[in-house]
Amino acid sequence: MQVQRINRRWGEVNLPKIGRVRFRWTKDLPGVTRGGPQGRITGARLVKNAFGWSIVFRTETLLPALRQAHPGPAVGIDRGVTVALALSDGTTREHQPWLSRGEREHLRRLEKKSARQRATRAQGRPQGRPQGRPQGRPVSHRLARTYAQIGRVRAIAKRRALDWQHQTTTELADTFSLIVVEDLKIPGMVRSAKGTIEAPGRNVAQKAGLNRSISGEAWGRGVTLMEYKSAGRGGKVVKVPAAGTSQTCHRCGHRDPAARQGIRFACTDPGCGWAGHADINAAINIEHAAGTAVSGRGDLTVGRSAKRQPPHAA
Template sequence: MSQDTPVKRQFGHRARLALSPAGVRTADDQAHAARTLWNLLHAWWQMMPKEKRTLANADAAIRQARQDIGFLAVLPAQAAQAVLKTYVRAWKNCWEGRADAPNFKCRFRTVMSVDIPQGRDLNIVRVHRRWGQVNLPKVGRVRFRWTKDLPVGKRAGAENRITGARLVKDALGWHIAFRVQILQARPAPHRGPDIGIDVGVTVPLALSDGTTYEHGAWLTGKEKARLLHWEQRAAQRKQHRRPGERTSRRLHRTYDRIAGLRAKAKRRALDWQHRTTTAIARTYGTVVVEALTITNMVTSARGTLEEPGRNVAQKSGLNRAISGEAWGRTVTLLTYKTARYGGSLVKVPAPGTSRRCSVCGLTTPGSRESQAVFVCKNPACGWSGNADHNAARNVLHLYRTGLALVPAAGRAVVRRAKRVKPAAAR
């Protein structure tokens, strides 16, 4: 395929909704109706014999349920069909080994969401620079934050359009996630330099050219004090609950305040990751990262009764710090952003990158004197420098020597690039 051939790109864009109190209640009712419809559909699926578990019978059961149960009528008919489609897709993912079998959805542990499968029903209009308007079924015209140019109005067409949306509620309120499809030119190959990246806790991202990307605390001092206050208040109120007693509304409001502060911290962290990965993808042509198995890195050190672990509290704090940095999400963002700008992302084996000297290439015991300083113990070298930058240079060295991890049959294997001999040596 030539570079001038346009390619179809599909992505999502999430924006904050400005719902009125009545609109919030309607959206909440629709989300609860969608969850209830999922549970009824799952119960029907378990009761029916296998030969009667067809799409037509399930659709007829949904229509009958919407007639018999009054509060299900608040859910639009297309959203009800989307619940059926999602449920069938969940079973297909289970049969193909990509996910577990679907189950009932709990009221307080399930993300409240409503699907809008038809993009033509949205009728999106940009009001001014900061706000746009969207039509939500059975809710009406609602404003949303305009933070990205969307293919609406004269810019919309058969190839550039919004194919649908989903209403999602988190601790900060209701949001709308648009499904966008555009036709754009294939990006030219990125001519930027190669770069190796080492991830860490003290220094989140250290690059092989000496650049570092750091961030501060996601919550201010007052917000941390407020979070600690509400966590202590929740612990006190939880002590007065009897076994089997329902959670009071006061405790639920306390949980909501805690979730709101944590969601604010997560949003700031995600914003920093997006800005950082965009800057890296625009600057460098090939980005090399370590293939880390993060699930093994955050394993608890508690041990067993026969063999109890050591430094359990310290390991728990390290696990929280690793999970808070979200290294896997950083790699995911870099993967599609480097491809968008014409670059590529390569993974290399992780063992030994922090213990090898990037100058002489030897691995000697005790070279990593501290978390931040690397001192080569080779008498012929003796180089010392920042440990994170040294590891990033080793990551880039593995790529330049031809080592790369490629997926093969569901696992990663090491492949060494073939080198072409010069004409004089043949």
């Protein structure tokens, strides 16, 4: 590809069938930047989003050998919608809405505008012709501009979500040697509740809103980031079965679905009676289940024993 740095801000690369293309230099590349990381560039791909074209380089770098295991403690993490991340040490990691109030209002108006433009175009069709845009037919220039504006607003939200996830997962990988998360089947969790004509679904609108919230948190991407960051720091990420973690009291082990009410958990066992934050309780149960891991990534010598640990005396 013959990557060459022109100055502090710009570089050039050879692209097949295009030629020499200039790109904005945002990060040091191994083998190109003076004093940069050791390694080489193994490939690249072009990405088009709402902000234009970008080039993503695939690199191979040499990491220093780990002299010792990660010295940090272990932690269980419960992923949610109301609270983004709840940790077994009693802390949480939360974020603000990805879009401000003004940006959300701007997006709402753009979506209403696109609906009006689609309706106006449909009204101009002759009688008997199908409504909407036929598959393969281009949209109008006005509607295409509106779609582009909607895409840019949504791309801003996606960039902010990814930035928060990178910062949060880096902090977690630096702090903890063993990170335990639930083995969630996310595609099944965000499945539509519409049902069929013979058996229509119930609470379809509520389930659709929950699906959007789960997708907006990008749980799977967050675990992927934690896995490779923990492995590079001598830590480990393991996944445990998710059944019962939010319905079981971490102190006495009593399981009752009625014990959880929203974000509050109150044990129904008369001999216990523990009450507290439901997500923190679930995170402690997840940490206790580290001995029943279904998968893991990182240094296998790091962390506590594979045996089940006793419950915390909260």
